[in-house]
Amino acid sequence: MAQPDSKANEELHWQKTTRLMFIHLGVWFFFGYVIHMFVVPLNKIVIPILGFPLGFYMAAQGSLIVFVVMLFMFARQQNQIDRDHGYAEED
Amino acid sequence: MATDTTTAADAFYQQLGRMYGTYAGGFIGFVILLAILEQIGVPNKVLGYLFVFFTLAVYAIIGVMTRTAQLSEYYVAGRRVPAFYNGMATGADWMSAASFVGMAGTLFLFGYDGIAWVLGWTGGFVLVSILVGPYLRKFGAYTVPDFMAFRFGGNFARFLAVVVLVCCSFTYVTAQIYGTGLIASRFLGMQFEIAVFAGLVGILLCAMLGGMRAVTWTQIAQYIVLIIAYLTPIVILSTKKFGIPIPELTYGVAIAEITAREGQMLASNLATLCTPTSCPAGSLKPHIEPFINYSPLNFFGIIFCMMVGTASLPHILMRYFTTPSVKEARDSVAWSLLFIFLLYFSAPAYAAFSKLEVYTNIIGSNVSALKPWLFTWGELGLIQICGKSVANVQAAVDACKAIAGHTGVVRLQDFVINPDVIVLSTPEIAGLPYVISGLVAAGGLAAALSTADGLLLAIANALSHDIYYKMLDPNAPTIRRLTVARVLLFFVAVASAALAATKPGDILAMVGWAFSLAMAGNFPVLVMGIWWKKATTAGAISGMIAGFGLCLFYLVCSRYYPGIGVKYFGMTSLLNPVTGGPIIPNLQAAMALPNAMESWPTLAHPLANKVGWFNLNNINCGLLGMPLGFLVIYVVSQFTKAPSAEMQAFVDEIRKPRGQTVLQEKS
Numbered sequence: 001m002a003q004p005d006s007k008a009n010e011e012l013h014w015q016k017t018t019r020l021m022f023i024h025l026g027v028w029f030f031f032g033y034v035i036h037m038f039v040v041p042l043n044k045i046v047i048p049i050l051g052f053p054l055g056f057y058m059a060a061q062g063s064l065i066v067f068v069v070m071l072f073m074f075a076r077q078q079n080q081i082d083r084d085h086g087y088a089e090e091d
Numbered sequence: 092m093a094t095d096t097t098t099a100a101d102a103f104y105q106q107l108g109r110m111y112g113t114y115a116g117g118f119i120g121f122v123i124l125l126a127i128l129e130q131i132g133v134p135n136k137v138l139g140y141l142f143v144f145f146t147l148a149v150y151a152i153i154g155v156m157t158r159t160a161q162l163s164e165y166y167v168a169g170r171r172v173p174a175f176y177n178g179m180a181t182g183a184d185w186m187s188a189a190s191f192v193g194m195a196g197t198l199f200l201f202g203y204d205g206i207a208w209v210l211g212w213t214g215g216f217v218l219v220s221i222l223v224g225p226y227l228r229k230f231g232a233y234t235v236p237d238f239m240a241f242r243f244g245g246n247f248a249r250f251l252a253v254v255v256l257v258c259c260s261f262t263y264v265t266a267q268i269y270g271t272g273l274i275a276s277r278f279l280g281m282q283f284e285i286a287v288f289a290g291l292v293g294i295l296l297c298a299m300l301g302g303m304r305a306v307t308w309t310q311i312a313q314y315i316v317l318i319i320a321y322l323t324p325i326v327i328l329s330t331k332k333f334g335i336p337i338p339e340l341t342y343g344v345a346i347a348e349i350t351a352r353e354g355q356m357l358a359s360n361l362a363t364l365c366t367p368t369s370c371p372a373g374s375l376k377p378h379i380e381p382f383i384n385y386s387p388l389n390f391f392g393i394i395f396c397m398m399v400g401t402a403s404l405p406h407i408l409m410r411y412f413t414t415p416s417v418k419e420a421r422d423s424v425a426w427s428l429l430f431i432f433l434l435y436f437s438a439p440a441y442a443a444f445s446k447l448e449v450y451t452n453i454i455g456s457n458v459s460a461l462k463p464w465l466f467t468w469g470e471l472g473l474i475q476i477c478g479k480s481v482a483n484v485q486a487a488v489d490a491c492k493a494i495a496g497h498t499g500v501v502r503l504q505d506f507v508i509n510p511d512v513i514v515l516s517t518p519e520i521a522g523l524p525y526v527i528s529g530l531v532a533a534g535g536l537a538a539a540l541s542t543a544d545g546l547l548l549a550i551a552n553a554l555s556h557d558i559y560y561k562m563l564d565p566n567a568p569t570i571r572r573l574t575v576a577r578v579l580l581f582f583v584a585v586a587s588a589a590l591a592a593t594k595p596g597d598i599l600a601m602v603g604w605a606f607s608l609a610m611a612g613n614f615p616v617l618v619m620g621i622w623w624k625k626a627t628t629a630g631a632i633s634g635m636i637a638g639f640g641l642c643l644f645y646l647v648c649s650r651y652y653p654g655i656g657v658k659y660f661g662m663t664s665l666l667n668p669v670t671g672g673p674i675i676p677n678l679q680a681a682m683a684l685p686n687a688m689e690s691w692p693t694l695a696h697p698l699a700n701k702v703g704w705f706n707l708n709n710i711n712c713g714l715l716g717m718p719l720g721f722l723v724i725y726v727v728s729q730f731t732k733a734p735s736a737e738m739q740a741f742v743d744e745i746r747k748p749r750g751q752t753v754l755q756e757k758s
Contacts, residue, residue, distance in 0.1 A: 010747075013746075013747070014746060017746070021221050021222070024221050025217075028214060028217045028218075028221075032210060032217075032394060036394075037387075039381045040381065043381075046347075047343065050340060051343035051346065052343035052346065053379055055379075056206075056379045059210060060206055060209065060436065060439045061339065064209070064210075064213050064432050064436050067213055067216065067217055067428060067432075068425070068429050068432050070217060071216060071220055071428050072422075072425045074217075075425050078421060082418075086749070087749045088418065088749060089416045089418060089749055
């Protein structure tokens with residue numbers, strides 16, 4: 001493990017944090033906007049049994065589920081990065 | 092002494108699960124008790140009073156029991172609220188009367204396009220967690236302006252942040268108090284103005300005595316009430332109709348039935364279809380068809396503004412100051428969204444069930460056969476039949492007879508419903524016992540009160556901590572600071588209640604404005620302050636002024652001074668999303684009218700909210716302000732001296748969860 005106080009460690013930690021941010025923002029942008037731009041073609045697909053048109057479903061539930069799962073994952077991943085670099089809070 | 096309080100406090104936190112579990116069980120028991128009372132013939136009005144006063148009393152008792160006179164307890168609940176419970180409190184803080192009462196109604200009216208609000212009011216928490224919240228927690232502020240002041244050179248930045256905070260929180264809180272009054276007046280039969288001030292007493296009891304600490308523990312209690320109240324009616328409905336108690340899964344079938352019924356209605360001349368060539372008021376807009384109520388720009392604009400606004404609203408950000416650690420702040424955002432999600436992914440089910448009910452049992456039936464529940468809302472002017480607010484069957488029949496060639500069968504264009512009625516009337520539409528209606532009213536009240544508490548606290552804290560203590564009297568002793576906070580809280584609350592009692596018009600739009608204003612004023616400085624070390628004081632200050640100023644200008648101009656906007660600032664009519672034509676076909680004729688240049692006092696200006704730039708709805712003014720804010724911060728920072736080495740080290744420090752908070756408050 002790197003020295004917590006070294007400049008290199010600090011920079012690497014921030015680099016990883018920034019990368020994680022961009023990945024999550026990308027997912028967020030895709031499910032918040034991009035997918036809903038294709039609502040008309042998606043609505044032609046109907047989810048079997050439940051009966052939802054897919055485009056409507058993605059906006060009403062699909063994207064929301066993604067956001068919730070994403071936030072729990074983000075909390076874990078960022079915490080892991082902090083711990084790897086010795087910046088996590090003492091338990 | 093110190094160890095004594097620590098052990099007592101630890102015991103308190105260990106028992107949280109049992110306490111709130113007992114409380115939730117007690118509440119369900121109370122509902123069952125009232126259901127029994129209803130069966131043995133206790134009148135509805137008494138049930139309504141029992142619901143409202145019992146729940147208010149519980150909130151007040153929690154508020155009084157958890158009152159505090161300690162600074163850090165008052166401002167940030169001692170920074171020891173566990174992530175899970177803070178998530179629940181944030182859920183209640185977040186979900187207001189607009190979410191509880193208004194959301195399902197908007198989905199009912201707008202179908203797919205209404206989902207913009209659902210998406211916007213959930214996805215923003217992603218930004219809170221990734222970009223802002225945990226870093227502010229590490230910084231260790233009491234208020235959002237604290238951060239701005241420290242990072243951007245003192246009291247001028249602090250003052251600007253307070254202005255933004257007060258502007259957006261005040262418009263928002265007025266909407267909540269209005270909602271409280273609306274529910275209390277409908278279910279208790281009080282006069283609206285009196286109901287507003289009665290609701291105020293409940294709000295003050297929690298927020299005034301105990302600050303953030305009391306508000307936190309009452310908000311958790313309020314969350315439990317509001318989520319039970321919201322889900323119960325649709326769970327019963329779903330079970331009755333489909334035999335499965337999960338409405339979120341079964342409403343897909345209801346949507347398919349709505350689409351089929353829409354076809355039938357068109358075939359049998361019960362409705363006319365809204366088409367690009369002709370789309371009169373009352374014509375059918377298919378439930379799942381996108382972009383016929385909002386243009387794509389405004390649809391995605393609303394999603395974006397509500398999301399970014401979430402990550403900029405001070406009363407939400409300050410909830411994450413209360414967790415014990417940065418890690419728990421992040422966990423807490425995830426829990427918040429989970430608790431909020433429970434309500435938001437159920438709202439479209441409300442809309443679908445009641446729309447199906449209206450389309451099958453009201454449209455196409457004889458006017459003389461309308462159900463009595465319609466008329467209790469008709470009496471209040473919230474449901475109209477054949478263009479009239481009717482209080483009984485005879486009045487409805489007469490109103491329809493007055494229309495030339497009317498056959499006596501209700502057509503789609505004959506039935507107009509106020510969106511706020513949908514959630515409150517669903518129990519009646521479905522023929523459920525009155526106790527469920529009372530439960531829904533109690534839930535709506537909890538939603539409005541909890542949001543109002545959080546907002547008032549944010550305003551009062553900014554005024555007492557930032558303006559009074561930090562700017563006017565830095566030597567004020569603790570007691571005086573807390574007294575000032577309480578007195579200010581009282582006056583702010585009374586002022587917003589007084590404004591709410593005048594029934595200002597567009598309440599839902601006001602909530603949207605609060606988000607756009609917060610977004611334009613706060614988001615660029617917060618993000619640049621954390622993520623870009625080179626952001627300078629001059630850059631931040633000019634960015635805030637430019638972004639917030641542009642948003643506020645666009646809003647005020649298109650809402651209150653549309654004539655001036657058209658004449659001097661090149662605003663044009665907004666476009667109809669279906670036909671693509673302007674809403675105001677002849678803008679020149681409208682401008683030639685004598686009152687065209689009149690403004691502020693004439694709230695009912697014929698052009699209000701109907702003009703703008705780039706066909707952009709004024710709810711989305713943040714879409715103009717925020718990019719400008721970022722741009723100005725970036726450009727000005729290039730030309731001013733980079734922040735000192737200490738300041739850059741400080742930014743490094745808030746990026747690492749480990750260690751002390753940056754700001755240390757002497758107590």
